[in-house]
Amino acid sequence: EVQLVESGGGLVQPGGSLRLSCAASGFTFISYEMNWVRQAPGKGLEWVSYISYSDRSIYYADSVKGRFTISRDNAKNSLYLQMNSLRAEDTAVYYCARASGSFLDYWGQGALVTVSS
């Protein structure tokens, strides 16, 4: 069974940093591209970042470019999102999602990040 479990969310002050992790199981992690998607309270889904199988290709939404860094450790079956210079508008539930081709076919349950003083 495919499972994606996010962790590392919490309350952080504006300007602070946080690192999210996503533990993957039930599939061959190295064979899949991965994404982070977020959802602000009461809002729709917003794609955040993408990473290819071996880090060769990485992309970010304009809203997080220069502040967030996606990475993966294939030996640990894990995906990460380092978030720096956090702003109130980054408050959201962050989901990791597996990509099958170009569509997202499995999602985690999400990790809540709250940016507030």
Added chain:
Amino acid sequence: QLVLTQSPSASASLGASVKLTCTLSRGHSSYAIAWHQQQPEKGPRYLMNLNSDGSHSKGDGIPDRFSGSSSGAERYLTISSLQSEDEADYYCQTWDTGIRVFGGGTKLTVL
């Protein structure tokens, strides 16, 4: 610019059918999309991917009640024999080089 447009809300009666629409922006009518369901207080769930010719492939465990179709720049999700658990937000999603794009979502109410 690649944009997906969805109606904010839809409603239909228990046991009836409903057809949700996702419209691709001008110049992108050949793009495939994916449909995702998000039940209240849950993470999204992948339903299917849908090509411009209407062919589609559903995710694991998705009931036959869910089907997809296409016409021009429009992509449809049809849910038949509506059940209470179908009350959810439905998002379409597509992609271009390096980016993934979501529609604004349609909130489906089952009456």
